[in-house]
Amino acid sequence: MRAVLDISGLSIALPKGADRSHAVRNLSLTLQAGQITCLIGESGSGKSLAARAIMGLLPPRVQIDKGVLQFGAIDLAHATPAQMRGIRGAEIAMIFQEPMTALNPLHSIGRQIGEILRIHTKLSAKERRARVVELLDQVHLPEPTRLLNAYPHQLSGGQRQRAMIAMALALRPKLLIADEPTTALDVTTQAQILTLIHDLQRERGTAVLFITHDFGVVAEIADNVAVMQHGVLVEQGTRDAVLRNPQHPYTQALIEAVPKLDPPMRAPIPPIPLMLETHKLRKTYNARGLFGGSGTIALDGIDLALRRGETLGLVGESGSGKSTLARAITRLMPIDSGEILLSGHDISRLSRAQMRPLRKRIQMVFQDPFASLDPRQRVAEIIAEGPIIHGATPEAARDRACELLAMVGLDPSAADRYPHEFSGGQRQRIGIARALAMDPEILVADEPVSALDVSVQAQVLALLEDIKQRLRLSMIFVTHDLRVALQICDRIAVMRQGRVVEIGETAALHAAPQHPYTKALFAAVPGAQWAVHDGPKDV
């Protein structure tokens, strides 16, 4: 085995005033040719900065403090900018999380990939073109010759990521750095991209540094695993050793927090009474622009029923209409036709004023804990706002807000602080408290944990479950993550292209999915064959 990059004693200093002095402290790691090393950690662990240090692309005022990055004969930590330019793209390539922002929207795919060849090789225009077609073919993009002239926005997310991989591998680099390359993708697309990276890397003997926060992904493709916490490498080893027998308590906790792909036993929920029903719900987004063609059908005749006391999961990939459905049910988005029955009464045609008294009964928790709280309001004001709108006195509403803070596991002293002073998980708790302040009967949670780290995710899920039991709520839980859905939902509705393709009790759905799409979803869950807690079944 041959070391491609030998990192020893790497420390990266943060500017003064940051929450810690070093983003990465004393990191030593060796990347071998032909192997995938997964660098795993939660947000703020320093994993992405470590990768950017290798590329010489640290943000301004962040610097390598000490350490050696031995890449062949060159120490990347002390390479000149000219040396780095020669290495970047040619010998070390990088792929990013969001292929849409990493590609230039004004250049065609062919031109962007060709550009790398133009900078680093002496190929003629015709040879470059042939090479680009060959590369696009290798990453299994359909009709490579036609794609040469396509622009990034004309490709799907998965196709863009394939184009990025083609670009990264154009010059057969010795090292590929992949920074969460599949996090923004749907689970079925993610599975394809992981296979692609794995196959290409094996074929060419490329060393890969794969940065991720997802143990499922690690189980899927890693040869070696390195776990980072607060800038320190706490554990490293082969995949089997780390996943099966983690030594460090942090690694153990992280693995423990991964939701099991195995639903817990749940008492069945009686099919009546029904809290909420939808009948033939339809919604079409109009095409924009003067001559826009047909619109996008977001909801295509949805019939659903929410039983009292149950958690109904809406599972699907992006564009399946699950978030649209959540917003339609809460009347935050108008529908085209159909009915929404709240305890038997149609609310789909009520005016905003008529709807106002009913808002208390159905409340929403949003996905993005950073966007869903007004940055200019104090926490107590945020939570008390709903009751005040509905006639509570400010004093009573404030007292209630403090009670609710305690209920969602925050200190009452949080009441007088602003949202930016809290972490993502804490903000999500504030969002939950805001919804609970209305004493709702139904809670609609739209991807409430997908923006959170896995350990925080587990805590917020436990909180939702606990609150649901204590307050006897019914809940609609929207998620793209089957693992999460299996843990928290009584029933799951699988959505695709605006339709519910399958609905059933969680355990039954997991044991015997009927619809081919449901089967595909289960098959695509990363690390599906890896029952984390008792080792691999067949790896």
Next chain:
Amino acid sequence: MRAGLKRFARNRMAVLGAVVLLLVLVLVLIGPVVYPQGAFAITGKPMQPPGGGFLLGTDTLGRDVAAGIALGARTSMLVGVASTCVAILLGAVIGGLAGYYRGWVEIALMQVTAFFQTIPSFILALLLVAILSPSLTSEIIAIALVSWPAIARLVRGQFVALGGREFVLACVGLGAGDARIIFRHLLPNCASPVIAVGSLLIATAILLETGLAFLGLGDPNLMSWGLQISAGRAVLRQAWWVCTFPGIAILLTVLAINMVGDGLNEALNPRLREG
């Protein structure tokens, strides 16, 4: 906001501007005390050079130039601040309505805004004062009426951007009405850029006021820097000090406000902030 002030304090040019501005404000406050006889009083021989009995000399009628500058500062600051406040109010309402309701409301209001922007602002201000007859109030109204479009466009842009944020949706979900969403949530969230742009508007307003006064369209009963320059321009070659000192006062004040405005803009506008 507090972090913004800290960033402001790190910007030396902005702090220098703030100091100059503070001096102008001191001048506004102590002017009537130091010169109780007023700026129009004839206190000595005409056209005395600076340094003699009078610090900055006297003008063609024997009025003290220093007194004119000290008391004219009040007019400039008053018109600058008052017209900017009116412009912000008007701009925030129009921009806010357009940005919140979108659709035809937005199209109509933004067309009006664009209409105002196509007319050169000084000419329009001139016309308005001429129609309203010269006085302090009509100056303020005229300057406000030519300044609001910048604020309206800014507020509209902010409202459109904020309107898609989940916290606004969350408010709708709580049953909040339009007024609550606009005044409690959207407006406070665009305060920073409005303050930054508004401070720069004060400088423009002072220049407009000076221009109006220079052309004799200022309030005839109030001393102002523009009026002083206007009175002195005929004797520019014999008595340079009559025009020069008010000119320097205008230059320093407007420069200081611009530096403070740029400082605020950098400190409060997240888009200009570097990582």
